[in-house]
Amino acid sequence: MAAVFYIFTISLLFSSISGELHNDFPAEVDAKMLGSLKEKLTHFRVYWHDILSGKKPTSVRIVKPPSNVPASSGFGMISMIDNPLTIGPDLNSTMVGRAQGFYALASQEELGLLMTMNFVFIEGKYNGSTITVMGRNAVFNKVREMPVIGGSGLFRFARGYVQARTQMFDLKTGDATVEYNVYVLHY
Numbered sequence: 001m002a003a004v005f006y007i008f009t010i011s012l013l014f015s016s017i018s019g020e021l022h023n024d025f026p027a028e029v030d031a032k033m034l035g036s037l038k039e040k041l042t043h044f045r046v047y048w049h050d051i052l053s054g055k056k057p058t059s060v061r062i063v064k065p066p067s068n069v070p071a072s073s074g075f076g077m078i079s080m081i082d083n084p085l086t087i088g089p090d091l092n093s094t095m096v097g098r099a100q101g102f103y104a105l106a107s108q109e110e111l112g113l114l115m116t117m118n119f120v121f122i123e124g125k126y127n128g129s130t131i132t133v134m135g136r137n138a139v140f141n142k143v144r145e146m147p148v149i150g151g152s153g154l155f156r157f158a159r160g161y162v163q164a165r166t167q168m169f170d171l172k173t174g175d176a177t178v179e180y181n182v183y184v185l186h187y
């Protein structure tokens with residue numbers, strides 16, 4: 001850890017910075033530090049599998065609305081997810097990451113979810129990098145757009161949006177497959 005910090009400090013010194021982290025906290029750092037890194041726009045498509053059924057569900061209801069909430073609306077329900085993200089619509093296709101977080105029924109009038117999740121990638125150079133998606137998901141709309149509000153690793157300073165389209169929804173089990181097109185600006 002100390003070594004990592006040392007290397008970080010040295011690399012900052014060599015890139016002629018205006019702030020050094022000695023006694024003062026915080027210190028201003030020249031944004032040129034990012035200058036050699038070009039901002040990129042990356043588009044990728046993954047399939048998000050919400051699995052409620054079977055022996056190993058990836059989506060579990062953790063909060064049930066109180067009994068005075070009309071059951072038809074479901075308002076207040078919260079599910080925790082650790083959903084596989086695959087390269088194709090088939091659950092058996094290559095898994096490139098997982099969507100970890102929760103979604104909540106945040107609308108009293110329609111099926112409008114609040115989605116809060118990290119896409120954690122496990123594939124190739126993206127392994128370990130994450131993006132954070134947070135937004136409104138009116139699940140019966142054909143296309144739902146949600147903001148990408150941040151990221152880590154290769155997705156530092158990420159911002160962008162996702163577009164979600166339901167591919168499959170099993171009325172009996174509640175299982176769903178949703179196509180996510182992600183457009184993200186990052187360094």
Ligand SMILES: *[C@@H]1O[C@H](CO)[C@@H](O)[C@H](O)[C@H]1NC(C)=O
Binds near residue numbers: 090091092
């Ligand atoms: C996925 O793989 C499992 C186990 O190999 C198999 O039982 C299942 O039928 C496959 N599903 C599809 C949609 O191919």
Ligand SMILES: *[C@@H]1O[C@H](CO)[C@@H](O)[C@H](O)[C@H]1NC(C)=O
Binds near residue numbers: 124
């Ligand atoms: C991803 O990173 C983890 C932890 O560093 C490592 O165990 C794993 O083998 C890596 N996977 C790939 C596909 O590189």
